[in-house]
Amino acid sequence: xxxxxxxxxxxxxxxxDQVVYECPYxxxxxxxxxxxxxxGFPRGCLSVVSGDVPRRERGGPVDPLRFLPLPMxxxxxxxxxxxxxxEPDRLRARxxxxxxxxxxxxxxxxxxxxxxxxxxxxxxxxENGEKCVVLASTGNAGASMACAGAAYGLSVVLxxxxxxxxxxxxxSLLYGARVVPIQGTYDDAFGLSIAYTxxxxxxxxxxxxxxxxxxxxxxxxLEIYNxxxxxxxxxxxxxxxxxxxxxxxxxxxxxxxxxxxSGRMPVMVVVQAEGSNAISRSWxxxxxxxxxxxxxxxxxxxxxxxxxxxxxxxxxxxxGGRAVEVTDxxxxxxxxxxxxxxxxxxxxxxxxxxxxxxxxRGNVDPEAxxxxxxxxxxxxxxxxxxxxxxxxxxxxxxxxxxxxxxxDAYGMKG
Numbered sequence: 001x002x003x004x005x006x007x008x009x010x011x012x013x014x015x016x017d018q019v020v021y022e023c024p025y026x027x028x029x030x031x032x033x034x035x036x037x038x039x040g041f042p043r044g045c046l047s048v049v050s051g052d053v054p055r056r057e058r059g060g061p062v063d064p065l066r067f068l069p070l071p072m073x074x075x076x077x078x079x080x081x082x083x084x085x086x087e088p089d090r091l092r093a094r095x096x097x098x099x100x101x102x103x104x105x106x107x108x109x110x111x112x113x114x115x116x117x118x119x120x121x122x123x124x125x126x127e128n129g130e131k132c133v134v135l136a137s138t139g140n141a142g143a144s145m146a147c148a149g150a151a152y153g154l155s156v157v158l159x160x161x162x163x164x165x166x167x168x169x170x171x172s173l174l175y176g177a178r179v180v181p182i183q184g185t186y187d188d189a190f191g192l193s194i195a196y197t198x199x200x201x202x203x204x205x206x207x208x209x210x211x212x213x214x215x216x217x218x219x220x221x222l223e224i225y226n227x228x229x230x231x232x233x234x235x236x237x238x239x240x241x242x243x244x245x246x247x248x249x250x251x252x253x254x255x256x257x258x259x260x261x262s263g264r265m266p267v268m269v270v271v272q273a274e275g276s277n278a279i280s281r282s283w284x285x286x287x288x289x290x291x292x293x294x295x296x297x298x299x300x301x302x303x304x305x306x307x308x309x310x311x312x313x314x315x316x317x318x319x320g321g322r323a324v325e326v327t328d329x330x331x332x333x334x335x336x337x338x339x340x341x342x343x344x345x346x347x348x349x350x351x352x353x354x355x356x357x358x359x360x361r362g363n364v365d366p367e368a369x370x371x372x373x374x375x376x377x378x379x380x381x382x383x384x385x386x387x388x389x390x391x392x393x394x395x396x397x398x399x400x401x402x403x404x405x406x407x408d409a410y411g412m413k414g
Contacts (some may be wrong), residue, residue, distance in 0.1 A: 001127070002016060004048065004051075006047050006310045007044055007046055007047075008046070010025055010026055012025050013049065017138070019124070019128055019203060020046065021040075021324065022043075023043070023046055025044070034185035038229070041282075041309035042192035042208065042209075042307055042309070042354050045308055045310055047247075048211050050148075053280075054116045058235075060230060062225065064222035067218070067255050068122065068215055072119070072149060073126070074123070074151070075128075077152065078109060078118075078119055078147075078151040079109065080108050081083040081108070083107045083223070084106060085101050085103055085228070086113055086275050087100075087101060088225065091203070091337075093339070094172070097366050097368070098367070099368065101221075102344060102346065103371055105220060105374060106346055106374055106377035107377075110140075110143050110171070111145075111171075112144055112298060112376040113376070114144035115144045117141070117144070117248075118141070118205065118216070120215055121213065121216070122149065122154060125203045128203065131153075132155040133156050133202060134156075134157045134159075134202070135160045135204065135256045136190040136193040137160055137189070138160065138168075138186050138241075139165050139168030139299065140380065141181070141207060142156075142160055142168065142177065143175070145173040146171070146172040146175035147179035149176065150176050151408070155178070159180045159182060159189040159190075159192050161181070161184060161189055162181040163301065164181075167380050167381060168380050168390045185294075185304065187305050190206060190209075193206060207244035207253065208243065208244050208309075209307055213244055213248070213390055214246070214247050215248070216242055217252075218249065218255065220248070220251025220322065220373065221256070222255075223238075224298055225253070228369065232253055232262050233370060234266060234364075234368035234369045235266055235370045236268055236269065236373065237271050237324075237370070238268065238303065238373050239298070239301060240272050240280075240312065241272075241300055242303045242306045242308055242309070243312030244307065244311075244379075246308075246315065247311040247374065251315075253268075265319045267320065267322070268315065269324055269360060270312065270316065270323040270324070271326060271356030271357075272325050272352075273297075273302070273325070274325045275302075276291070276296045276304075278290060278291050278303065278305065279306050279309055279312050280324070280325050282313055283322075288313070292304070294329075296348075298331055298348040298349040300348075300375070301352060322360075324356040324360045330355040330359065331348050332387070337354070338350075339375070345378035346378050347376040347380050347381045353374065354372055354374075
């Protein structure tokens with residue numbers, strides 16, 4: 001089936017029933033190097049032009065699947081989405097924000113929001129008769145695509161930095177992915193995966209390269225709209241690395257406005273790690289900035305050249321959003337607070353979103369409806385959690401020994 005795309009860079013449109021990744025007009029202007037290697041953010045990032053939503057959908061809850069460019073035929077085999085909107089009573093009381101919510105996307109099949117994109121890419125492969133999906137990842141997208149691939153019967157070839165969290169790589173291997181660790185960065189893996197696709201074929205799932213990844217991720221906003229009683233939140237905090245989740249979240253609310261379901265866009269806040277802040281700096285300085293290197297405990301946010309950087313910046317400027325940067329110390333504190341005060345065990349990238357809210361809340365009305373997006377489970381990076389807590393040495397199996405342990409390790413006396 002034909003899909004209409006618009007280029008974020010030049011604005012030209014392309015309608016085709018073929019698999020496309022980049023704007024052909026921009027590619028013709030600057031051929032040669034893979035997108036991740038060019039100066040500035042990658043050019044020619046395509047966005048799907050959404051069609052009209054049937055009128056009967058308007059004025060009430062929407063079906064997120066009706067906003068997608070392909071029919072979803074294997075929903076039951078890979079049930080991505082429909083994650084809960086958490087109402088954290090203790091953190092509401094502590095912060096004074098009575099309408100604070102967490103969108104808990106850690107409860108997707110592979111444990112991350114990335115399943116929303118993998119679901120749609122798997123359907124794209126089915127639609128085009130492809131049996132192999134290729135991608136680069138720091139861990140979550142790879143584990144997600146491997147999980148979807150297992151459900152759909154697809155072969156998955158995954159290029160990862162060797163430094164990626166071990167738990168994520170083991171997860172991908174257990175799902176059956178062909179994992180290729182490389183001595184390099186995510187950006188190196190990104191370029192290599194594109195070269196592999198050109199040479200060997202298959203569907204390339206890379207975020208910011210395959211336009212369908214943004215489409216899949218926008219469903220998180222459609223669900224939030226339903227869960228808030230058919231209205232958009234006032235402010236939303238999104239952990240951001242390559243810019244695709246942020247762009248997708250904006251696209252979801254924009255599509256609701258286009259369909260006549262919602263009258264406004266939330267204030268969308270990019271949250272980046274201070275050591276991986278290409279999009280935040282670019283927004284603040286009014287120019288595209290590519291980092292020479294990155295350093296952060298939030299590996300999912302570690303990107304030097306954001307694949308969807310141009311799209312994310314366009315969303316920030318078009319919809320009046322803003323960007324916040326948080327330190328690794330702030331991320332660690334937020335990580336512990338989410339677990340200890342809300343029962344939410346997330347990975348550092350998700351904790352960054354909460355840290356961003358805490359840093360930015362002085363700019364928000366306490367009566368506002370605020371959604372913090374949690375994108376990945378903490379079980380994907382237990383090494384980060386081990387830095388926050390310590391397990392006491394075993395004691396003898398008698399009450400006196402147990403009481404001494406509780407007193408010494410946790411201050412429990414009397």
